[in-house]
Amino acid sequence: MSKITSSIQEPGAEEKIKEAAKKVFLAKGYAATRTRDIAEEAGLNLALLNYYFRSKENLFHIVMMEKLQLFFNSMIAVFSNKELSLDGKIDTFVDRYITVLVQYPDLPIFIMSELHQRPQEFLKEMKVREVIQQSGLLQQIQERLKLSGGVMSTVHPIHFIMNITSLCVFPFIAKPIFQSLTGLEKEGFIALMEQRKVLVPIWIKQMLGG
Amino acid sequence: MSKITSSIQEPGAEEKIKEAAKKVFLAKGYAATRTRDIAEEAGLNLALLNYYFRSKENLFHIVMMEKLQLFFNSMIAVFSNKELSLDGKIDTFVDRYITVLVQYPDLPIFIMSELHQRPQEFLKEMKVREVIQQSGLLQQIQERLKLSGGVMSTVHPIHFIMNITSLCVFPFIAKPIFQSLTGLEKEGFIALMEQRKVLVPIWIKQMLGG
DNA sequence: AACAAATTTAATCATTTGATTAAATTATTT
DNA sequence: AAATAATTTAATCAAATGATTAAATTTGTT
Numbered sequence: 001m002s003k004i005t006s007s008i009q010e011p012g013a014e015e016k017i018k019e020a021a022k023k024v025f026l027a028k029g030y031a032a033t034r035t036r037d038i039a040e041e042a043g044l045n046l047a048l049l050n051y052y053f054r055s056k057e058n059l060f061h062i063v064m065m066e067k068l069q070l071f072f073n074s075m076i077a078v079f080s081n082k083e084l085s086l087d088g089k090i091d092t093f094v095d096r097y098i099t100v101l102v103q104y105p106d107l108p109i110f111i112m113s114e115l116h117q118r119p120q121e122f123l124k125e126m127k128v129r130e131v132i133q134q135s136g137l138l139q140q141i142q143e144r145l146k147l148s149g150g151v152m153s154t155v156h157p158i159h160f161i162m163n164i165t166s167l168c169v170f171p172f173i174a175k176p177i178f179q180s181l182t183g184l185e186k187e188g189f190i191a192l193m194e195q196r197k198v199l200v201p202i203w204i205k206q207m208l209g210g
Numbered sequence: 211m212s213k214i215t216s217s218i219q220e221p222g223a224e225e226k227i228k229e230a231a232k233k234v235f236l237a238k239g240y241a242a243t244r245t246r247d248i249a250e251e252a253g254l255n256l257a258l259l260n261y262y263f264r265s266k267e268n269l270f271h272i273v274m275m276e277k278l279q280l281f282f283n284s285m286i287a288v289f290s291n292k293e294l295s296l297d298g299k300i301d302t303f304v305d306r307y308i309t310v311l312v313q314y315p316d317l318p319i320f321i322m323s324e325l326h327q328r329p330q331e332f333l334k335e336m337k338v339r340e341v342i343q344q345s346g347l348l349q350q351i352q353e354r355l356k357l358s359g360g361v362m363s364t365v366h367p368i369h370f371i372m373n374i375t376s377l378c379v380f381p382f383i384a385k386p387i388f389q390s391l392t393g394l395e396k397e398g399f400i401a402l403m404e405q406r407k408v409l410v411p412i413w414i415k416q417m418l419g420g
Numbered sequence: 421a422a423c424a425a426a427t428t429t430a431a432t433c434a435t436t437t438g439a440t441t442a443a444a445t446t447a448t449t450t
Numbered sequence: 451a452a453a454t455a456a457t458t459t460a461a462t463c464a465a466a467t468g469a470t471t472a473a474a475t476t477t478g479t480t
Contacts, residue, residue, distance in 0.1 A: 013457080028327070031242035035438060045459055050439055057438095106326075112383050113323045116316075117238070119386035128391050151412070156402065158392055159409060166380035171372050173322050173383060176329035181338050182368055192366065199369060202361070206416045223427080245468060255429055260469055267468095427476065436467075445458065450451105 014052045016042040021063050026110050030060050064114060064122055071111050072126065074100050080135040086144055089137065094168060094200045098193055101172050108172045144208050163207060167200045224262045226252040231273050236320050240270050274324060274332060281321050284310050290345040296354055299347065304378060304410045308403055311382050318379050358419050373417060377410045
């Protein structure tokens with residue numbers, strides 16, 4: 001008897017545990033997660049977690065690095081794309097990023113919460129600084145600000161990175177509050193986020209042009 | 211011998227424990243906090259925590275409610291002030307709120323993280339919905355949007371509540387990332403936030419007027 | 421001062437939790 | 451098929467953790 005029942009191969013124990021760990025860590029965070037929760041979610045014996053991953057800490061490190069990639073990759077891919085103008089970067093970033101966040105709504109609070117504990121452990125491996133410096137985005141913003149003149153021309157470009165990420169990410173972090181505020185269910189909330197795909201680029205360009 | 215050494219009265223054990231609990235819960239979150247950490251921080255015997263507060267859970271509930279008040283009160287006070295125009299609310303809110311957040315930079319990630327677990331437990335007691343409905347803020351936004359005409363006139367006012375809170379709060383939530391990104395220490399980061407006290411109102415008014 | 425009430429302490433309990441072990445089972449190689 | 455290696459399981463360990471207890475100490479009252 002082969003293990004293949006249909007055309008889809010069932011993942012092995014190691015993969016099952018990692019997927020279960022992603023699910024539980026993302027939902028509850030490191031401190032509130034019990035290794036038994038992960039084993040149960042995977043439908044496997046608890047000892048297999050240590051057999052394949054040595055420790056809860058080590059398994060978390062692997063999961064965290066993957067989630068950090070997911071959180072930063074689509075961001076950096078757009079910001080570093082030398083083909084794109086500033087407006088092109090804004091449009092593409094907002095659309096792609098909100099798409100990712102709609103798919104993984106728990107990702108931002110997980111990342112921010114775990115980075116708030118142990119900030120240096122993970123961020124130094126990510127070299128976010130170097131990537132953004134080399135992307136040319138900061139120069140593009142500064143150039144645009146100079147052109148528009150006015151009050152904003154002397155403002156640090158980092159403010160606009162803060163603005164574009166804030167307007168995309170924060171609604172997902174404060175989702176419980178905004179849902180309580182509006183009375184919207186999951187679908188209604190997603191509808192609002194879909195609207196923001198077109199609204200946020202408009203607002204950001206207004207900020208840059210003032 | 212009186213307990214009074216100088217003109218300042220030392221707080222009693224109950225108060226010491228609550229203050230220690232605020233400090234530790236805020237820094238580490240509920241799940242990562244050990245009751246022994248709180249007792250040690252207070253410089254008191256562990257049993258006193260249960261003597262005065264019955265349980266970790268109960269102590270947390272008290273701390274969380276106080277921190278929710280701190281997080282929402284200055285917000286609601288401004289938004290509900292019938293004396294203020296829309297522009298007045300924007301200016302006052304941003305200035306006051308960033309002042310609070312500079313003073314308590316860990317407050318937002320704590321609130322968001324704990325609300326993400328148990329969303330209903332705390333939010334239903336806060337009746338955020340009713341307060342915002344009665345504040346008149348949503349009507350003021352809608353009125354302004356109509357006046358300016360254009361694309362934004364049909365957009366839901368909640369988007370602008372999201373925007374103003376996002377631009378103020380998110381930088382504190384993503385502080386480790388922005389510090390890694392800029393290489394700024396605590397003081398440099400605060401300087402950026404001080405700049406945002408004047409910048410955010412400008413940007414928000416641009417959004418409303420487009 | 422004598423007594424009662426409130427507070428504080430050290431010791432201890434019962435569970436929970438991350439991890440390990442030795443035996444059992446399954447898969448792979450010879 | 452036999453032997454070897456890899457995987458899985460149930461049982462167990464040691465440490466951590468929230469909570470309790472009984473005794474000791476301090477404070478307040480008569």
